[in-house]
Amino acid sequence: MEGLLEIKGLKTYFFTEAGVVKAVDGIDFQVGKDESVGLVGESGSGKTVTGLSVFRIVPQPGKIISGSIIFEGEDLLTKSEEEMRRIRGRKISMTFQDPTTSLDPLYTVGDQLAEVIKEHQRELSKKEAMEKATKLIEMVGISEPRIRVNEYPHELSGGMKQRIAIARALASGPSLLFADEPTTNLDVTVQAQVLELIKDLREKQKMSLVMITHDMGIVAEMTQRVQVLYAGMVAEVGETHSLFKRPQHPYTEALLQAVPRIDKRKELRVIPGNIPNLINPPTGCRFHPRCPYAKEICKEKVPQLELTDKGHLSACHLWRDLSLSGA
Amino acid sequence: MENNSKNILEIKNLVKHFPVYTRGILLKKQTDEVHAIDDVSINIDRGENVGLVGESGCGKTTLGKTLMLLEEPDSGQILYNGIDVVEAFRTKNNEKIHEIRHGIQMVFQNPYTSLDPRMTIYDILSEPFAIHKHVEKKEWKNRVYELLKMVNLEEYHAERYPHEFSGGQRQRIAIARALAVDPKLIVADEPVSSLDVSIRAQILNLLTKLQQKKGLSYLYISHDLSSVRQITNRVAVMYLGKIVETANTDEVFSKPLNPYTQALLAAIPIPDPEKKRTKIILSGEVPSATNPPRGCRFNPRCTYVTDLCKEKEPALREITPRHLSACHYSEKFL
Numbered sequence: 001m002e003g004l005l006e007i008k009g010l011k012t013y014f015f016t017e018a019g020v021v022k023a024v025d026g027i028d029f030q031v032g033k034d035e036s037v038g039l040v041g042e043s044g045s046g047k048t049v050t051g052l053s054v055f056r057i058v059p060q061p062g063k064i065i066s067g068s069i070i071f072e073g074e075d076l077l078t079k080s081e082e083e084m085r086r087i088r089g090r091k092i093s094m095t096f097q098d099p100t101t102s103l104d105p106l107y108t109v110g111d112q113l114a115e116v117i118k119e120h121q122r123e124l125s126k127k128e129a130m131e132k133a134t135k136l137i138e139m140v141g142i143s144e145p146r147i148r149v150n151e152y153p154h155e156l157s158g159g160m161k162q163r164i165a166i167a168r169a170l171a172s173g174p175s176l177l178f179a180d181e182p183t184t185n186l187d188v189t190v191q192a193q194v195l196e197l198i199k200d201l202r203e204k205q206k207m208s209l210v211m212i213t214h215d216m217g218i219v220a221e222m223t224q225r226v227q228v229l230y231a232g233m234v235a236e237v238g239e240t241h242s243l244f245k246r247p248q249h250p251y252t253e254a255l256l257q258a259v260p261r262i263d264k265r266k267e268l269r270v271i272p273g274n275i276p277n278l279i280n281p282p283t284g285c286r287f288h289p290r291c292p293y294a295k296e297i298c299k300e301k302v303p304q305l306e307l308t309d310k311g312h313l314s315a316c317h318l319w320r321d322l323s324l325s326g327a
Numbered sequence: 328m329e330n331n332s333k334n335i336l337e338i339k340n341l342v343k344h345f346p347v348y349t350r351g352i353l354l355k356k357q358t359d360e361v362h363a364i365d366d367v368s369i370n371i372d373r374g375e376n377v378g379l380v381g382e383s384g385c386g387k388t389t390l391g392k393t394l395m396l397l398e399e400p401d402s403g404q405i406l407y408n409g410i411d412v413v414e415a416f417r418t419k420n421n422e423k424i425h426e427i428r429h430g431i432q433m434v435f436q437n438p439y440t441s442l443d444p445r446m447t448i449y450d451i452l453s454e455p456f457a458i459h460k461h462v463e464k465k466e467w468k469n470r471v472y473e474l475l476k477m478v479n480l481e482e483y484h485a486e487r488y489p490h491e492f493s494g495g496q497r498q499r500i501a502i503a504r505a506l507a508v509d510p511k512l513i514v515a516d517e518p519v520s521s522l523d524v525s526i527r528a529q530i531l532n533l534l535t536k537l538q539q540k541k542g543l544s545y546l547y548i549s550h551d552l553s554s555v556r557q558i559t560n561r562v563a564v565m566y567l568g569k570i571v572e573t574a575n576t577d578e579v580f581s582k583p584l585n586p587y588t589q590a591l592l593a594a595i596p597i598p599d600p601e602k603k604r605t606k607i608i609l610s611g612e613v614p615s616a617t618n619p620p621r622g623c624r625f626n627p628r629c630t631y632v633t634d635l636c637k638e639k640e641p642a643l644r645e646i647t648p649r650h651l652s653a654c655h656y657s658e659k660f661l
Contacts, residue, residue, distance in 0.1 A: 042523040143611075159612050187382035187550065189609045192594035196608055214524055217553075217596030241600045258528040260557035262580060262595050263602070268532055268557060271525035274493045327599045 003070075004176060004208050005031040005054070005092075010067035012046075012053045019279040023049045023062070025232040028305070031176065036202065036209040038219035038240070040255070041229035044275045047212045050229075051178045055094055056084050071176075090120050093169035097181040099161035103153040109164045110134070110149035113171055120172040136167040140197055159190035166197065173205060180212040195222060216259050216327070220244060228252050231276050231286040234305060238312035245326040248314040250291045253324040261327075285317065293318055334406075335512050335544045336371040336394070336431075341403035343386075343393055347617060361616045363389040364400070365568040369546075371512065376538055376545040378559035378576065380552055380591075382613050386568040387548045391514045394546070395433055407431060408511065429459055432505035436517035438497035442489040448475075448500055449485040455507040474503040478533060495526035499533065506537070516548045531558050552595055556580050564588045567616055567624040570643055574650035584652040584660045587625045623654070631656060 007029040014021040024046040031037050039047045052058045054069055056076060069076040071092065076084070096102040104112060113133035118124055124132070130149065137145040140163040153161055162182060169177060179198060183191035195218065202209050211222050219226055219240065226243050228235045228251065236249035247253045257269035273290040276282055282289050288298040297317050305313040316322070347359035363386045371377050379387045392398045394405060396416045405412040407427050415423035435441040442451060452471045456462040462470050472482045478499040489497055498518060505513055515534065519527040535558050537543055549555055555562060556576060563573040564587065572585040583589045593607040609628045614620055620627050626636040635655055643653040646661070 042525055157612050187613065188552070188594040189382060189590060190612055192606065192608055193610075195596070196606070215596065216524075216598035220598050220600040220602075221596040244598070244600050255524065256598065258525050259598055260527075260531065260553040261597060261599075262553045262556050262592060263597055263599075265557055265577075268528040270528045270532055274495065274526070275523065 002033040003030060004033045004035070004072065005029070006068075006070040007050070007054070008068045008070070010050065010053055010069065011065040012049050012058055012062055013065050014062040016061060016279075021278045022232050022281065023278060024053065025278075025281075026067075027229070027232070027234055029227060029234075031208050031210055033175075034206050034208055035225065036211065036223045038223035038226040039210055039212045039229065040214065040216070040219055040226055042214055042275055044231065044278060045229040046232040047229050048180055051094060051180055051210070051212055054092065054178065055088060057088075089116055089169075089174065090172045091174055092176045092178065093172075093174040094178040095162075095165050095169045095180060095182050097184050099158065099165045099185075100153070102165055103161060105153055108150050108152055109137070109156070113137070113149075113164070113168055116168050116171040132171075136171060137164070139201075140164070140167045140170075141193065159186055159193065162186060162194055163197065166194070166201075170201060170205070170207075174207065176208045176210070177202075178210045178212065181214070182211075183218070184213075184215075198222070216244075216256060220327075228255070231281055232278055233286060234313070234315055235287065236312055236314050236316075237305070238310065242310055243312060243326075246310055247324050247326055248308045248310060248312045248319045248322075249316045250293050250318075250322065250324065251287045253326070254290075256327045257325070285315070293322055333372055334370045335373045335375075335408060336369075336546070337404075337406040338367060338369045338390075338394075339404040339406070341367045341390070341393065341405065342401045343389055343398060344401055359617050362568045362619055363616060364393065365619075366403075367565075367568070367570055369563055369570070369573070371544050371546060373511075374538070374542045374544055375561060376534075376547055376559045378555035378562040379546060379548045379565060380550060380555050380562060381565035382550060382591075384567075384613050384616060385565040386616070387550075387565050388516055390565075391433070391516050391546065391548050394431060394514055396427075425459070429461070429508050430511045432508060432510040432513050434498075434501050434505050434513060434515040434518050437521050438494060438501050439489075439521075441501050442497055442504075444489050446488070447485065448487055448489070451489075451500065452485070452504055452507055455504065459508050461508065470507070474506055477506060477537070478503045479529075493526070494522050495529055498522060498530055502530075502533065502537075506541075510543070512544045512546065514546045514548070517550070518547075519554055520549070520551060527554065534558055552580075552592065564591070567613065567619050569624060569653065570651075571625065571654070572652045573643075578650055582660075584646050584650060584657040585654045586629050586631055586660075588652075589660070590628075590630075631659075 010024055010027045012024040041047045053064055110130055110133045114129035117129045117132050134145045134149045137148050142148055183194050223240050226240050227237045230251050235251045254271045271290055284300050285298045285303050288294040303315045303317045305315045308314050308319055341364055343364040345361040346357045348355045349358045381387050393400050410423050412427055449471055452474050453467045456467055471485055519530050547559055559576050561575050562579045563570050566587050572588045590607045590609050611628050622638050623636040623641050626632045641653045641655045643651050646652050646657045
């Protein structure tokens with residue numbers, strides 16, 4: 001597959017008073033043209049910070065320490081702020097988890113969409129931009145777009161706000177969308193609508209998608225490939241079907257077996273312990289204190305990503321000896 | 328007072344409406360009503376875990392609060408162990424109130440706000456002893472240790488403060504606090520929603536273990552159907568203040584007889600890429616409970632809607648034994 005985004009050795013640290021939080025600690029990540037990839041992990045795994053790093057909007061006191069982020073052949077980390085402005089939104093877009101805080105309460109949704117449209121198509125008049133905004137609102141499946149365009153965010157429901165946020169992200173026809181937990185705050189029936197919308201737009205616009213989520217169900221439904229993160233590092237990468245069926249990293253297995261399902265009742269596996277503190281992460285493999293298969297070597301040596309017989313990349317010393325079960 | 332009835336809790340025709348005011352000059356005027364709970368009846372057997380599911384705004388949290396009399400219902404009856412809860416509070420019958428508070432405990436969604444940050448875990452867990460006076464002071468320490476052990480925490484945790492614990496541990500402390508008065512019924516309102524996936528399983532397994540070990544009953548309120556499937560025996564599905572379907576859990580999940588339940592189940596992504604299902608995508612969102620739609624409340628979003636649905640509100644009726652559904656056409660789905 002033709003590459004679109006290639007992240008290599010990304011390290012993003014946060015320099016807090018308590019110490020250096022290694023939120024992203026050497027992550028490789030690829031997205032192909034017209035591909036949809038799931039970025040999975042629990043809170044603190046580094047999935048959101050990876051997205052923010054690509055956008056170069058890591059908040060203080062965070063800093064990108066090293067690595068490269070090659071997008072369409074150019075390294076985003078060497079771009080000036082002015083050049084980044086032209087890439088953000090136009091070529092890569094991002095939607096955030098909470099649409100209530102990502103929309104400006106003082107402007108109508110039409111104004112906010114028109115602002116993005118005008119930023120990227122300066123020749124348009126205010127009226128033309130508003131016209132385009134109305135079309136976008138219609139495209140994301142909101143009824144009565146002519147009325148909605150003049151409303152403020154507080155007049156809309158959560159599902160509508162998230163659709164507006166998606167409309168804004170798509171306003172300039174980006175080639176890559178980072179959707180960061182786009183449905184976490186929504187009701188399930190509305191979640192289904194939003195996911196369907198993203199799927200539909202992806203097909204129509206030939207857009208690549210990075211789905212950042214902790215919900216294995218959404219990953220199964222929306223992605224072709226999955227990358228599992230744990231404590232700021234890559235645990236496993238693989239094609240979605242294969243990874244769900246035969247995970248080759250103990251953390252992936254644990255994640256799949258800890259989630260209750262609506263189609264069957266099963267023994268829920270408990271992952272003991274907690275997500276590690278990233279100021280002082282465990283030595284060796286960061287998952288070893290919670291891993292049922294851990295051996296001496298896991299405490300001492302940091303595992304490197306290796307290509308497995310199933311074609312996954314697994315950062316586990318023991319993948320050859322383990323026979324893990326899937327969903 | 329022992330009561331031998333089969334049910335630990337009976338809710339009969341409960342109604343709770345909230346007034347909506349508009350400010351005028353000097354006076355405010357009631358202009359509308361939110362129909363949070365409209366004629367809801369639920370029974371919970373002893374030792375049973377009943378799931379109450381629905382989307383935001385359907386009234387499930389209000390129902391939980393009404394049980395604890397944190398909200399007073401407009402009409403209807405709540406019987407806990409044969410005691411009329413609403414009447415006990417109205418007549419300020421302290422003995423009965425005491426028994427109710429002793430018997431029903433609540434676990435909330437967010438363990439970060441439900442534990443007092445200035446109290447040690449020992450203080451938090453022993454406070455119920457001081458209030459209910461059912462444990463002698465010299466026994467407190469042992470009981471606190473017992474409680475900690477029950478929720479898989481260690482004795483030394485008693486000296487610590489809530490901020491020293493992770494979300495999952497805090498939720499376990501909240502559960503231990505609920506257990507401190509030996510309740511018979513626990514109302515758990517979204518107890519795992521704010522936790523990470525790897526932590527959820529701990530809490531769900533703990534709740535099931537306690538149900539079996541201590542014969543507890545639960546009202547498990549949640550929008551997360553997969554966790555409901557996992558731990559409950561029976562489910563009641565709520566939509567806009569009304570129960571639309573209730574039956575034992577396996578039956579609701581395998582053979583839902585109400586179009587709303589069907590759509591709700593179809594909307595949930597299954598963590599298995601090989602399972603391909605036909606999706607029912609509902610249009611629109613849950614309508615406002617201020618002006619619920621005429622006829623069947625689900626009719627504007629329903630795929631099977633007919634003229635009858637727009638005119639007549641369907642009653643909750645028994646379609647097959649112990650399986651109730653409020654839809655004119657439930658038989659169609661058998």
